Amino acid sequence: MSENILVCVAWPYANAEIHVGNLTGSHLPGDIVARYHRLKGDNVLMITGTDSHGTPVTMSADKLGKPVEEVYKFYHEGFIELYQKIGITYDLYTSTHTENHFKVSQSIFLALQKNGFLFTKVEPQWFSPGLKRFLPDRYVEGTCYICGTEGARSDQCDACGNVLDPTKLVNPRSKVANDNSSPELRDTEHFYIDLSKLEPDVIKFLKERSDRMRETVLGESLGKIEAEGLLPRPITRDLDWGIPVPVEGWGGKCLYVWFEAVIGYLSAPIEWAQITGQPDAWREWWVNPSARQFYFIGKDNIFFHTSLWPAEFMGVGEGFAEVFAKDNYRLNLPFDVPANQFMNLEGKKISGSRNWAVWGADALTRFDPDALRYYLTVNMPENKDSDWDWTEFVARNNNELVATWGNLANRVLAFCYKHWEEHVPGDSGKPMSLRSADLELLATIENGFNTIGAELDAVRLRSTLGETMKLATAVNVYLDVNAPWSAVKTDKDAAAKTVYTALRAIDSLKVMFAPFLPFTSQRLHEFFGYETPLFGEQYTETVKDSLGEHTVLRYKGIEGLQWKPSELKPGQKLNQPGPLFKKLEPVVAEEERERLGK
Ligand SMILES: [Zn+2]
Numbered sequence: 269m270s271e272n273i274l275v276c277v278a279w280p281y282a283n284a285e286i287h288v289g290n291l292t293g294s295h296l297p298g299d300i301v302a303r304y305h306r307l308k309g310d311n312v313l314m315i316t317g318t319d320s321h322g323t324p325v326t327m328s329a330d331k332l333g334k335p336v337e338e339v340y341k342f343y344h345e346g347f348i349e350l351y352q353k354i355g356i357t358y359d360l361y362t363s364t365h366t367e368n369h370f371k372v373s374q375s376i377f378l379a380l381q382k383n384g385f386l387f388t389k390v391e392p393q394w395f396s397p398g399l400k401r402f403l404p405d406r407y408v409e410g411t412c413y414i415c416g417t418e419g420a421r422s423d424q425c426d427a428c429g430n431v432l433d434p435t436k437l438v439n440p441r442s443k444v445a446n447d448n449s450s451p452e453l454r455d456t457e458h459f460y461i462d463l464s465k466l467e468p469d470v471i472k473f474l475k476e477r478s479d480r481m482r483e484t485v486l487g488e489s490l491g492k493i494e495a496e497g498l499l500p501r502p503i504t505r506d507l508d509w510g511i512p513v514p515v516e517g518w519g520g521k522c523l524y525v526w527f528e529a530v531i532g533y534l535s536a537p538i539e540w541a542q543i544t545g546q547p548d549a550w551r552e553w554w555v556n557p558s559a560r561q562f563y564f565i566g567k568d569n570i571f572f573h574t575s576l577w578p579a580e581f582m583g584v585g586e587g588f589a590e591v592f593a594k595d596n597y598r599l600n601l602p603f604d605v606p607a608n609q610f611m612n613l614e615g616k617k618i619s620g621s622r623n624w625a626v627w628g629a630d631a632l633t634r635f636d637p638d639a640l641r642y643y644l645t646v647n648m649p650e651n652k653d654s655d656w657d658w659t660e661f662v663a664r665n666n667n668e669l670v671a672t673w674g675n676l677a678n679r680v681l682a683f684c685y686k687h688w689e690e691h692v693p694g695d696s697g698k699p700m701s702l703r704s705a706d707l708e709l710l711a712t713i714e715n716g717f718n719t720i721g722a723e724l725d726a727v728r729l730r731s732t733l734g735e736t737m738k739l740a741t742a743v744n745v746y747l748d749v750n751a752p753w754s755a756v757k758t759d760k761d762a763a764a765k766t767v768y769t770a771l772r773a774i775d776s777l778k779v780m781f782a783p784f785l786p787f788t789s790q791r792l793h794e795f796f797g798y799e800t801p802l803f804g805e806q807y808t809e810t811v812k813d814s815l816g817e818h819t820v821l822r823y824k825g826i827e828g829l830q831w832k833p834s835e836l837k838p839g840q841k842l843n844q845p846g847p848l849f850k851k852l853e854p855v856v857a858e859e860e861r862e863r864l865g866k
Contacts (some may be wrong), residue, residue, distance in 0.1 A: 322525035379587030398449030488754030694838020
C-alpha cells in the first residue's frame with residue numbers, strides 16, 4: 269500500500285553558498301529518503317525553499333550595497349543550480365518571499381491571535397537616529413559589560429561566551445555601513461507567542477514520538493523543555509524586509525523569521541498544489557492523518573522543529589483552516605525529525621568567512637556528484653559530529669566505490685557483453701536453471717530489499733549504505749569462487765549460470781544503491797538495456813505573483829514500484845558498458861587541502 273510521505277528540509281538562508289556540511293546535514297538525507305519512498309511507489313512530496321528574510325540577508329545586502337531582493341535572488345538561483353547538479357530532487361523548491369507564503373504565515377498568526385496565544389509587550393531596543401530605524405541585536409556592537417572586551421555583539425560576546433542583555437552593552441555602535449550616529453535605547457512594542465500555555469501539549473507530543481526520534485533530538489527538545497520550560501518568545505521585529513504583521517497600526521514591523529520560515533513547510537505544499545492545478549492536494553500530507561512527515565535539519569535547529577513548530581499549530585488548532593479557507597480540520601504533527609549533528613573539515617569547524625569549507629558548487633566542478641554523495645553519506649553526522657578528510661575521501665572513493673562496487677558491475681557486464689554477444693546469457697523466454705549456490709546468493713541479495721528498506725525508513729542512512737556495500741562484496745566473493753573468467757573456456761554452460769546470477773544480483777543492487785547514487789545507478793540501468801528510467805526529471809519554472817516573480821525547482825516523477833528484486837530476463841539485449849566511477853590520485857587530497865583557508 270502506498271503511503272503519503274512529506275519530506276521537509278531546512279530552509280537555507282540567502283546569505284551564503286551551500287557547503288558540504290549543509291548538504292550532509294539536511295538536503296542529502298532528505299533526498300535519499302525521498303528517492304527510496306518514490307522507488308517504493310509511495311506518494312512523496314519533498315519541499316523547501318530559500319529563507320529570503322531575516323537579519324543575515326539584510327546584513328549581506330547592506331555590506332554589498334545592493335537591494336535585499338537582488339541578494340536573495342542571487343543565492344536562490346545558485347542553490348537551484350546546485351540541487352540540479354547533485355540531484356536533490358525537490359518536488360518544489362520555492363522561497364519565503366512569495367504572496368502565498370505571506371498569506372499562509374499571516375493566517376497562522378491570526379489564528380494564534382484569535383485562539384488567545386499571542387500578547388504584546390513594550391521593551392527598550394537600540395535605535396539608530398541616523399537611519400531612523402530600530403537595529404536588530406546583531407547590528408549593534410560595543411564593549412561587553414561582563415568581561416570588558418571590545419567589539420562584542422549586543423546579544424552575545426564571543427570573547428567570554430556569554431549571552432548578553434542587549435540593553436546593557438557599553439559604548440554601543442551601529443554595525444550598519446554608513447551609519448555614524450550613536451544608537452540609543454527606545455521603547456518598541458512586539459507580539460509574543462505564549463508558549464508556556466502550550467507546554468503540556470508539546471511534552472505529550474514529544475513523549476509519543478520518543479520511540480522514533482533520535483536520542484540527540486529528544487535531548488535538545490524534551491530534555492530542554494523539562495529543564496527550562498517553554499517560555500514566551502517574540503514573533504515580530506522592527507524590520508521593513510519581510511512579512512508585514514497583519515494588524516492595523518503595526519506598519520514597519522515584520523514577522524520574526526524563526527516564526528515564519530518554518531511555516532514554509534505548510535505554505536510550500538500549498539504552493540505546489542496551486543501550481544499543479546489541484547489546489548487541495550496538499551491536504552494529502554497535511555490533513556490526511558495517515559501521512560508521515562519527516563524533517564531534515566541540522567542540530568542547531570532542533571528546538572525550532574520539535575518544539576516551536578508543533579507548538580505553532582497546536583495553538584492554531586482548527587483555526588488555520590477557518591482563517592485560511594473557511595474550513596475546519598487539524599494539521600498533522602511531525603512524524604520524525606532526524607536532525608543531524610555537524611560535519612567538520614580537516615579537524616576544524618567549517619567557516620564560510622575564512623573559506624574553511626568545501627563548497628558544493630565548486631566541488632562539483634572537479635568531482636562527480638555520486639562520488640560526493642557517497643562520501644557525504646558514509647560520513648554523515650547522524651549521531652555525532654563527523655569530519656571531512658580529503659585523504660579519506662580519496663581512499664573511500666577508490667577502495668569502496670571504484671574497487672568494490674564499480675569494478676564488480678563493470679567487469680561482469682563487460683565480460684558478458686563480450687562473451688555472450690551483447691546479451692544476458694540464456695534463451696529468451698526460458699528461465700535459467702540455477703544451482704543452489706546461485707539461488708543462495710540471490711536470496712541473500714534479495715533479502716536486502718526488506719532489511720535495507722527498513723533501515724532507510726528508519727533514516728539510518730550511513731550504516732545502510734555500508735550494508736549495501738557488504739552485499740556487493742558478497743557478489744565479489746561468489747565470483748571469486750565460481751570464476752566464470754576461466755570457466756568460459758572449459759564449461760560455458762556453468763559460466764553462463766554464474767554470469768546470469770551475478771548480473772541479476774547487480775541489477776538488484778543497482779536499485780538498492782539508487783537512492784544514494786542516483787546518477788551512476790541510472791547509467792548502470794541503461795547498460796542493462798532498460799528503457800524506463802529509475803527516477804523522474806528536475807526542471808525549473810517561473811511563478812508570478814503580486815510580489816514579482818520567483819524561480820521554482822520542480823520534479824516530474826514516474827509511476828510504479830521499482831523497489832523489488834531483479835527479474836532480469838535471459839537473452840535481454842545489453843548496451844555497451846563502461847566504468848561507473850573515476851579513480852582519484854592521492855595527490856588530489858594535497859591539492860584540495862591547498863585550497864582551504866585562502
Ligand atoms: Zn564578554
